[in-house]
Every structure is written in C-alpha cells, then in structure tokens.
Amino acid sequence: MLFxxxxxxxxxxxxxxxxxxxxxxxxxxYVVVDAISSVTSTAAAxxxxxxxxxxxxxxxxxxxxxxxxxxxxxxxxxxxxxxxxWPILAGSRMLRGEEVRGSMDALLSLPRGRGRVALEKLAAxxxxxxxxxxxxxxxxxxxxxHVNADYTFGDGLLFGLNLALxxxxxxxxALFISQFTQENRSAAGITGGLLALFIVVDMIHRIxxxxxxxxRLSPVYYYxxxxxxxxxxxxxxxxxxxxxxxxxxxxGAAIWLFVRRDIGATVALPxxxxxxxxxxxxxxxxxxxxxxxxxxxTRSLAKMAVPTFWWTVVIAGYAALAVFITVQTEKQLKSxxxxxxxxxxxxxxxxxxxxxxxxxxxxxxxxxxxxxxxAFAVTQASRWxxxxxxxxxxxxxxxxxxxxxxxxxxxAALTTATxxxxxxxxxxxxxxxxxxxxALDWGNLAAASLSIIxxxxxxxxxxxxxxxxLHTAIDTGLLAFLLVIWFVISFIGPELKIxxxxxxxxxxxxxxxxxxTGLPLGDMLLVLAVAxxxxxxxxxxxxxxxxxx
Amino acid sequence: xxxxxxxxxxxxxxxxxxxxxxxxxxxDEGEVFGFLGPNGAGKTTTIRTIMGLLRPTAxxxxxxxxxCWEQSTDVKRLVGYLPGELxxxxxxxxxxxxxxxxxxxxxxxxxxxxxxxxxxxxxxxxKFRQYSSGNKRKIGIVQAxxxxxxxxxLDEPTNGLDPLNQQEFDRMVKEVREDGRTVFLSSHILTEVxxxxxxxxxxxxxxxxxxxxxxxxxxxxxxxxxxxxxNAVPVEAFKSxxxxxxxxxxxxxxxxxxxxxxxxDGIIKAAAQYQVxxxxxxxxxxxxxxxxxxxxxxxxxxxxxxxx
Numbered sequence: 064m065l066f067x068x069x070x071x072x073x074x075x076x077x078x079x080x081x082x083x084x085x086x087x088x089x090x091x092x093y094v095v096v097d098a099i100s101s102v103t104s105t106a107a108a109x110x111x112x113x114x115x116x117x118x119x120x121x122x123x124x125x126x127x128x129x130x131x132x133x134x135x136x137x138x139x140x141x142x143x144x145x146x147x148x149w150p151i152l153a154g155s156r157m158l159r160g161e162e163v164r165g166s167m168d169a170l171l172s173l174p175r176g177r178g179r180v181a182l183e184k185l186a187a188x189x190x191x192x193x194x195x196x197x198x199x200x201x202x203x204x205x206x207x208x209h210v211n212a213d214y215t216f217g218d219g220l221l222f223g224l225n226l227a228l229x230x231x232x233x234x235x236x237a238l239f240i241s242q243f244t245q246e247n248r249s250a251a252g253i254t255g256g257l258l259a260l261f262i263v264v265d266m267i268h269r270i271x272x273x274x275x276x277x278x279r280l281s282p283v284y285y286y287x288x289x290x291x292x293x294x295x296x297x298x299x300x301x302x303x304x305x306x307x308x309x310x311x312x313x314x315g316a317a318i319w320l321f322v323r324r325d326i327g328a329t330v331a332l333p334x335x336x337x338x339x340x341x342x343x344x345x346x347x348x349x350x351x352x353x354x355x356x357x358x359x360x361t362r363s364l365a366k367m368a369v370p371t372f373w374w375t376v377v378i379a380g381y382a383a384l385a386v387f388i389t390v391q392t393e394k395q396l397k398s399x400x401x402x403x404x405x406x407x408x409x410x411x412x413x414x415x416x417x418x419x420x421x422x423x424x425x426x427x428x429x430x431x432x433x434x435x436x437x438a439f440a441v442t443q444a445s446r447w448x449x450x451x452x453x454x455x456x457x458x459x460x461x462x463x464x465x466x467x468x469x470x471x472x473x474x475a476a477l478t479t480a481t482x483x484x485x486x487x488x489x490x491x492x493x494x495x496x497x498x499x500x501x502a503l504d505w506g507n508l509a510a511a512s513l514s515i516i517x518x519x520x521x522x523x524x525x526x527x528x529x530x531x532x533l534h535t536a537i538d539t540g541l542l543a544f545l546l547v548i549w550f551v552i553s554f555i556g557p558e559l560k561i562x563x564x565x566x567x568x569x570x571x572x573x574x575x576x577x578x579x580t581g582l583p584l585g586d587m588l589l590v591l592a593v594a595x596x597x598x599x600x601x602x603x604x605x606x607x608x609x610x611x612x
Numbered sequence: 613x614x615x616x617x618x619x620x621x622x623x624x625x626x627x628x629x630x631x632x633x634x635x636x637x638x639x640d641e642g643e644v645f646g647f648l649g650p651n652g653a654g655k656t657t658t659i660r661t662i663m664g665l666l667r668p669t670a671x672x673x674x675x676x677x678x679x680c681w682e683q684s685t686d687v688k689r690l691v692g693y694l695p696g697e698l699x700x701x702x703x704x705x706x707x708x709x710x711x712x713x714x715x716x717x718x719x720x721x722x723x724x725x726x727x728x729x730x731x732x733x734x735x736x737x738x739k740f741r742q743y744s745s746g747n748k749r750k751i752g753i754v755q756a757x758x759x760x761x762x763x764x765x766l767d768e769p770t771n772g773l774d775p776l777n778q779q780e781f782d783r784m785v786k787e788v789r790e791d792g793r794t795v796f797l798s799s800h801i802l803t804e805v806x807x808x809x810x811x812x813x814x815x816x817x818x819x820x821x822x823x824x825x826x827x828x829x830x831x832x833x834x835x836x837x838x839x840x841x842x843n844a845v846p847v848e849a850f851k852s853x854x855x856x857x858x859x860x861x862x863x864x865x866x867x868x869x870x871x872x873x874x875x876x877d878g879i880i881k882a883a884a885q886y887q888v889x890x891x892x893x894x895x896x897x898x899x900x901x902x903x904x905x906x907x908x909x910x911x912x913x914x915x916x917x918x919x920x
Binding site for chain 2: 163245246349350351352353356358359362366453454455457458459461465466607608609610
C-alpha cells in the first residue's frame with residue numbers, strides 16, 4: 064500500500080524519523096514540564112529561577128518561567144528548534160539527493176509530471192512534520208496534565224504546529240537552496256548555517272533596543288511571537304501565517320526552478336554570486352602533489368578535516384562559553400543549586416559535588432563535552448563502516464596495503480581528530496578562565512579537557528569492532544544507544560539508587576568528575592585499555608573478514 | 613610457459629546461498645584469459661576471492677606461487693585490479709584519485725600514466741561524481757594499468773565504454789600480452805572475448821563448465837548443416853549417422869537441417885548418394901557455444917568432464 068504513490072513511498076521513508084524525532088522531542092518536553100515542581104519547590108528556588116531566566120533573556124524571552132508552560136517555553140522553546148535539522152536534511156535530499164543518487168531519472172521516466180513528483184514529496188515532508196508536531200504537542204500536554212499545568216490539549220497542539228511551521232520554513236529553504244547546489248549536503252550545510260544565523264538575528268532585538276526590524280528578517284522571530292503553552296501570552300496567528308507563506312513561496316520557487324532546469328544540473332547563479340572558476344588544464348592535473356594523497360592516514364585525515372573543524376568549533380567554543388556563563392550566572396545558579404535538592408543532585412551526579420560550585424557546574428558541562436566528542440566519534444566510526452558498505456575499501460585493499468595498516472591508519476586519523484578537539488577545548492577554556500578570572504584549578508581543567516579524548520576513542524573502537532559484523536545503520540544505532548544509555552545511567556542512576564555494579568557499566572562513570580577531583584588516572588587507563596582491546600579485536604576481525612561490496 | 617594463476621577446488625559459500633563451488637583452473641604467464649558467465653554465475657565472487665577480498669570456504673587460489681588469502685599483500689604487488697562496480701571518493705578529481713592509488717602502490721611512472729589518460733581521452737581535472745559512467749570506467753582502467761602490473765584482473769572492463777574506447781582498450785590488452793604480461797578478464801561481450809582472449813572459462817551457477825582455448829571451444833564443431841536436395845530424401849538415412857545430434861526435414865520435403873558434432877565426412881558421403889542442390893555449413897560463434905551452456909540444465913552436467 065505504501066508503494067502506491069510517490070507521496071506514500073516518501074512518507075514511508077520518513078517513518079523512523081517521524082517516530083524518532085516526534086517521540087524523542089515529545090518525551091523531552093514531557094520530562095521538562097514534569098520537572099518544574101522540582102526546580103520551584105521553594106519560594107527561594109522559584110525566585111532564583113526567575114532571576115536566572117532574566118540573565119538568559121538574550122537567549123529566550125522569560126515569561127512566567129515559574130509555570131510549567133513558561134518554564135518549558137523558556138528552557139526548550141529555543142532548544143527544540145533542533146527539530147529543524149530534520150526538514151533541512153529532508154528538504155535538501157528531496158530532489159537533489161535523488162538526482163545525486165541517480166534515482167530521479169527513473170522516477171521521472173514514469174508518466175508523472177515533474178511538478179507533481181516534487182509536490183508529492185513536499186506533501187510527504189509536511190505530513191511527516193505535522194505528525195511529529197502532533198506527537199510533540201500530545202506529550203507536552205500529557206506532561207503538563209501531570210503537574211496540573213494551565214494550558215490545554217489545544218495549546219499543546221498549537222505549540223507543535225508553531226514548531227512545525229518554523230521547521231517547515233527551513234525545510235523549504237533547504238529545498239530552494241538545493242536547486243543551486245551540485246550536492247544535497249552542500250544545501251543542507253548552507254541552510255544549517257542560515258538556521259544558526261537566523262537564531263542570532265532573532266536574538267539581536269532582545270539584546271539591543273529598537274532593533275526589532277532586524278530580527279523581523281529571521282523566521283525564528285515569528286516562531287517566538289507565539290507561546291501557546293503560556294495561555295496569558297497566547298498564539299499569534301499572523302506570525303504563523305507569515306511562516307506558512309514563507310514556506311509556500313520558497314517551496315513554490317524551488318519547484319518552479321526544478322520543473323525548468325536540467326536534471327542533475329543547477330540553476331545558474333548571477334556571475335557576481337558565483338565562485339571564480341579555475342581554468343583547469345588536463346595536462347596540469349597530474350601530479351596533484353596534495354599532502355592528503357600521500358597515504359591512507361593523510362587521506363583519512365583530510366576526509367575528517369571539515370567535520371573535525373566544526374565539532375572543534377562547537378565543543379571548544381561551548382567550553383569557553385560555559386566558563387563565561389558560569390561567571391555571569393554564578394550567584395543565581397548558586398541560589399538555585401542550594402534551593403533545589405534535585406537540581407543540586409543532577410548537577411552533582413555528573414559535575415561532582417566534592418569541590419566548589421564553579422567546578423561542579425563546569426564539571427557538568429564537561430561531561431556534556433565528553434558526550435559530544437563521543438557523538439563525533441560515533442559519526443566517524445559510522446563512516447568507517449559505511450565506506451566498506453559503499454565499496455570504497457575495494458580498491459584500497461587491491462593495493463599492496465595490509466589490512467591491518469588500513470584499519471590502524473584510519474583509526475590513527477580519528478585519534479588525531481579527537482586529540483585536536485580535546486586540546487582545542489583545553490586551550491579555549493583555559494583562555495576563557497584566564498580572561499574571566501574564574502577560580503579554577505588549572506590541573507583539573509587540563510585533566511577534564513584531555514580526558515574526553517579516551518572517551519571518544521573508546522566508543523570509536525567499539526564502533527570499529529561492531530562494524531566487523533553489523534551493517535552501518537545497526538552499528539550506528541547501537542553506538543547511539545550505548546551513548547544514551549550510558550548518559551542516562553550516570554545522569555539519573557544515582558537518584559534511582561541503581562547499584563554500583565550497574566553504574567560501572569557506563570563509560571561516564573570512569574570519566575568521573577575531573578574538574579572537581581582531578582584526573583582519575585586508573586579509570587582513564589582502564590578506558591584506554593578497553594579501547595585498545597576493542598581496536599585489537601576489530602583489527603583481527605577486519606583482517607579475516609570478507610570485504611562487503 | 614609458467615603458471616601464474618592457479619585455483620584448486622576454490623569454493624566460496626555465503627551461508628546457505630550459493631557462491632562458487634570447486635572452481636579449478638590455471639592461467640599461464642602471458643595469456644589473456646576470458647571468464648564468461650551471466651549475472652550471478654559467480655564471476656565476481658571468483659575474482660574477489662582471487663583478489664583476497666573474500667576468504668575461500670574451501671580450496672585455494674595462488675598468484676605467482678603466493679596464496680591469495682595468506683599472502684594477499686604480496687599478491688597485490690603483482691596485480692592491477694578493476695572491480696565490476698567502481699566506488700571511489702566522489703569529491704576527488706580523476707587526477708587526485710590516480711595520484712592517491714599511485715602513492716599507495718609506491719609511485720607510478722607519470723609519463724606512462726599520462727599516456728594512458730591521453731589514449732582513453734580522459735579529463736583528470738573533473739571530480740569523480742561529475743564523470744559519466746564511461747569516464748568512471750576509464751579511471752578504473754587507468755588505475756589498473758598504470759603501474760604496469762604482471763597480472764591484470766579486470767571485472768567486466770568495457771562496461772559503459774563507447775566502441776572507440778573499447779577498441780583502444782583492446783589495443784591496450786594486446787600490448788600487455790605482447791609485453792609478456794597476463795590478463796584475466798570477465799566479460800559479457802563474447803565477441804570481445806573471442807577477439808581478445810587466448811583461453812576462455814565458462815562458469816554457470818557457481819561451477820566451471822568449460823575451460824579451453826578460444827579456438828578449441830569453437831572447434832567443438834556443432835555445425836548447423838542445411839542440405840537442399842533435388843528430390844525428397846528420407847531423413848532417417850541421416851539420423852543414424854555418426855555425429856548427427858539432430859536431423860529435421862523442412863516442410864518443402866527437399867531440405868534437411870542437421871546439427872552435427874565432429875567431422876562432416878559421413879554427412880557429405882551420405883548426401884552424395886542423392887542429387888544435392890545446395891549445401892551450407894555454419895560454424896558456431898563463441899556466443900552460440902556460450903549460449904549452449906545456458907540453454908538447458910542437462911548440458912553443463914554432461915560436459916563437465918571436458919574441463920581441462
């Protein structure tokens with residue numbers, strides 16, 4: 064039945080994303096709303112929360128943050144925009160991805176017009192977004208109902224709809240941009256960059272007075288005009304209509320261009336917007352003499368260079384930002400910390416509670432950075448598995464390069480990338496500490512920053528090991544599951560009085576609280592030893608296995 | 613002549629699925645050896661097992677006396693390989709790809725490399741993802757030839773090449789053979805194999821059904837003989853002759869169509885007893901021989917004893 068039309072087939076392709084994003088973010092909202100009572104258990108804690116929210120007004124407008132709807136809107140109204148990543152990927156793949164794969168030719172050989180094919184695919188994306196919105200709205204409502212929140216089921220659905228509309232704008236934008244790019248990944252990257260830019264543009268009017276006119280240029284501004292979970296604030300239908308119109312215009316333009324251009328080609332940009340083309344002469348093409356073409360190690364490093372750069376920017380940048388945030392909000396957070404035992408415990412579980420407040424709070428951030436670095440390692444381990452499945456190892460292994468060398472050089476490149484991220488995190492956070500004057504033990508800061516490296520290597524080695532037997536999708540899913548379950552065990556395990564033996568199953572247990580208590584050398588050596596064993600087993604398996612094609 | 617490639621009872625199974633079974637053949641140094649079979653017959657599995665990409669379930673393969681699995685790194689010093697499906701980094705240019713694989717082989721003669729590029733009319737400045745399927749194939753061919761390997765293993769090398777480039781490829785293979793080097797290629801294009809190869813193996817459902825010289829295979833004279841007589845003749849008089857596999861009388865009653873294996877001496881002598889108007893004998897092409905091995909289940913089984 065799901066193969067009856069382009070619409071249904073595309074919707075079928077989105078089924079896992081619908082459930083993953085819809086249920087995942089819905090459950091997040093449920094938990095956030097449900098947690099309001101724990102952070103406002105005393106009058107002092109409530110006052111601290113309001114004060115803290117005021118300090119972050121540049122990030123999100125603080126309106127009735129001591130109510131479930133206000134708290135959820137302030138805390139996650141911004142974060143939940145992460146959902147926009149899905150339509151960005153879907154929009155960029157929708158037509159361009161099919162062209163890159165070559166499947167568009169087959170699709171357009173059917174007796175269906177191009178416009179209809181594109182519209183059916185677009186309709187599937189919107190349907191998927193709306194289903195996600197309903198799931199998120201429903202779970203947000205249920206979370207609110209559990210704590211007697213003052214918003215209704217309809218408000219929950221409007222919250223989801225508002226989110227779907229702003230995400231739809233970015234999906235449509237990705238679809239539009241993909242008409243100008245050779246690859247869907249480029250369109251996704253550009254649109255992702257624009258999402259970040261528009262978030263910043265929206266923030267401007269909250270920081271600089273009388274700059275609403277600038278922020279109005281951002282779709283995120285119109286998203287923030289509606290706060291359905293705060294009944295006294297309500298929903299702005301005009302703002303929602305603006306986002307809808309923007310989506311229709313961008314999608315319409317994209318489809319108009321798609322119908323008129325050659326399949327596989329791009330819409331020509333005006334000359335002033337095009338990159339200058341180098342006149343490449345065939346006789347000059349060889350030898351290329353590029354450093355990255357010298358060996359498997361350098362080639363692997365070059366392939367990781369761009370993601371490594373961006374992950375370094377994110378992790379090291381946030382590390383520096385975390386230091387400044389800690390300095391800026393020290394007083395309010397300390398009051399909240401003291402007024403809310405649950406909050407104190409949650410921070411303490413990951414950040415440590417044996418040292419000063421700064422170290423505890425920053426320790427919490429640093430565990431997040433370890434998790435982020437591990438997420439980076441998961442993507443790279445996944446790439447290793449995918450390369451084999453895509454046949455990219457076939458010719459490499461047809462050269463006189465031993466299999467052991469192939470896997471170890473690739474892992475060495477990944478190790479280099481994780482070391483770069485760890486060292487950059489240390490360098491930027493140390494700079495931030497020096498500039499802000501925050502009282503922090505330098506040795507502990509070095510231990511906390513550099514200890515994230517073995518954590519990344521551990522999950523990467525496990526990924527390499529699993530890829531010896533598992534397909535890429537299962538390998539990646541298993542690693543992501545491990546990462547999440549480890550985090551959950553360490554984050555809430557102590558609260559749930561989980562036995563110590565279970566806590567020890569989490570890798571974060573061995574990361575410890577280095578910012579508070581210094582380097583857990585034995586534990587780190589254990590993590591490295593497990594990673595080494597996993598890598599040895601992965602190498603043995605790789606040397607003996609059939610290479611997929 | 614020395615044996616360069618030798619497989620002995622080579623078997624590869626994928627669980628309960630068939631791969632290849634008991635594949636045994638040799639290739640001498642300096643030969644151009646063709647490997648024929650339809651999709652799924654086991655050509656690529658055989659080639660990937662010889663390349664050390666798949667581990668044999670049973671049996672062995674040797675190149676230059678080296679075990680293809682245990683000593684695969686040394687084996688690959690001798691080999692240039694073109695896979696059936698070429699997957700390369702889409703963001704590298706053709707030139708960068710060739711340089712990378714050249715470096716992994718310890719460097720190649722740049723002058724020879726540029727000659728190959730020119731001969732195939734390849735533009736090495738374009739990114740791999742921008743190439744047409746034919747140009748992608750050319751990149752694969754150049755990387756297989758560029759280090760002047762002792763043995764070329766080419767899986768359907770001319771797939772996607774236009775006729776002019778196919779001719780150029782044939783010339784390149786001929787030069788390799790004249791140079792005393794060896795080529796092992798699989799192909800669906802039987803006329804190409806007929807023109808290029810000195811010996812041919814036919815694989816069917818994972819088993820070799822025939823290995824022999826091209827001339828030898830074509831010499832399995834299953835001639836199609838058509839004789840038109842001045843008057844009607846009894847078809848039974850021909851059915852019992854030695855070598856006659858099939859004899860049919862056409863509706864005009866004067867013409868007989870005979871399928872004959874072996875020599876035609878007996879047929880001609882028998883026909884001479886009647887008044888013959890015309891006689892035509894058609895020698896089978898390699899294609900017809902190939903198709904015979906895939907026509908019915910019984911044929912291969914009856915002819916496996918011909919494997920040499």
